[in-house]
Amino acid sequence: MGIDIVSNILLAPYTTLKIGGLAKYFTVVKTEEQLVESCSWAKKELQRIFVLGSGSNVLISDEGFNGLVILVDIKGRTYKPGENRDEGIADVKAGEVWDKFVLESVNKGCTGAECLGGIPGKVGGSVVQNIGAYGQEICEIVEKVRFYDVDKKDFDEYSNNDCQFSYRQSVFKGDFNKIIVSAQFKLKKDTELVIKYKELMEKFGNTKPTLPQVREVVLELRKSKSMLVDASDPNSTSAGSFFKNPIINKV
Ligand SMILES: Cc1cc2nc3c(=O)[nH]c(=O)nc-3n(C[C@H](O)[C@H](O)[C@H](O)COP(=O)(O)OP(=O)(O)OC[C@H]3O[C@@H](n4cnc5c(N)ncnc54)[C@H](O)[C@@H]3O)c2cc1C
CATH class of the missing domain: 3.30.43.10 (Uridine Diphospho-n-acetylenolpyruvylglucosamine Reductase, domain 2)
Structure with missing residues (x-):
């Protein structure tokens, strides 16, 4: 082609x-x-x-x-068992819609991305930005990233460390010499969910939510804040948050 x-x-x-x-x-x-x-x-x-x-x-x-x-717009998602019994590895192409991957992972009983549901964008852009929401960040599950190096005219791979992730940052941001073609994610299977975000903890109280319940509540919260792209909601015509959350030491 x-x-x-x-x-x-x-x-x-x-x-x-x-x-x-x-x-x-x-x-x-x-x-x-x-x-x-x-x-x-x-x-x-x-x-x-x-x-x-x-x-x-x-x-x-x-x-x-x-x-x-x-x-x-390179598409494709594959899952395979990880090295440990409670792990799964997903290989996802850069052009896949991020939320489709989250939904599929939730349906397969894999944890690690459920709080990142509803974030618009594709997998490539999500890695570039080190997306985060509701107590999870993509860098917590990235194993490897495959990219095309325009100058070297060759494909290469970065480990999680090589990606130099930090708050909404990665080595790929602003570098059009490295074009992401796929990413490998390590997800946990059959493990207890850890809810870290205050709003989610308040919603669930002492109950132990299932993965689909977490996804549903995250989507509800996002919708209430116009953080789901929705043609019927003019407030969602945005590029997400324009501000970074300040990180302050405990006083
Ligand atoms: C309503 C709304 C809610 C949002 N909520 C959140 C949120 O909760 N958390 C959060 O972190 N972000 C959020 N965002 C921001 C945005 O959704 C993410 O940053 C998303 O991952 C961007 O993906 P994209 O495919 O749209 O990238 P684009 O906007 O197309 O590109 C973003 C950057 O990545 C580069 N890029 C894209 N694809 C590749 C590739 N394959 N290889 C190399 N570089 C590439 C582009 O050149 C550009 O610099 C939100 C945005 C909106 C509109």
Whole structure:
């Protein structure tokens, strides 16, 4: 399958803020081969690259982007048992919708991502941002990340440590030389759920919630705060939180 590069595409519809001018060039990649080909094309044509997932964490200028926008839409999710009996390993491609992965994991009885349900975006962008919510962060479950190194023209893998995760940060943020194609997550199976977030603890009290119950309550809370992308809720036309939660020492 070759690549299809089109010109002068309005970026606004590709973002949750519905803002953004024209991309000089635009392409959707569904395979690693298409990604490699698109990057080679950009190099040959001396075009800068901007990578896009679901556009839920970007604010694109009205002037648009003078280069090639690559929308990563590589799909696929596989699960296998981990080294230990109580672990499962999920290999998820960068173009998968994050919440579909969360739902599937919950349905399989795997814990580790249930509090991150309802966060808009794709798996690639979620790793870039080290998404977090309701007491969980993606960095707690990332095992490995596979990416294409545009300069080296080769694929490479980073361990969790190499990703240099911190609060809403990773080594990938702002680096369009490394394009994520998949991530491997280590999830726990059949273990007791640990609820760390105050709002969730208040909701569940002394009861022991099941995984689907946690997911349901997280989605309810998110909906009440317009933190689910919902066409019928104008307040959800956003890019999520504009502020970081301050972390202060106990006084
Ligand atoms: C209503 C709403 C609620 C939200 N709630 C939360 C929340 O609770 N917690 C939270 O952490 N975030 C939240 N967000 C922010 C956002 O959903 C996440 O950051 C999401 O993971 C971004 O994914 P995306 O696919 O939309 O990335 P995009 O917005 O498309 O891209 C984000 C950044 O990642 C880069 N990128 C995307 N894909 C790749 C790739 N494959 N390889 C390399 N770079 C890539 C882009 O270039 C860009 O710099 C929210 C956003 C909205 C709109």
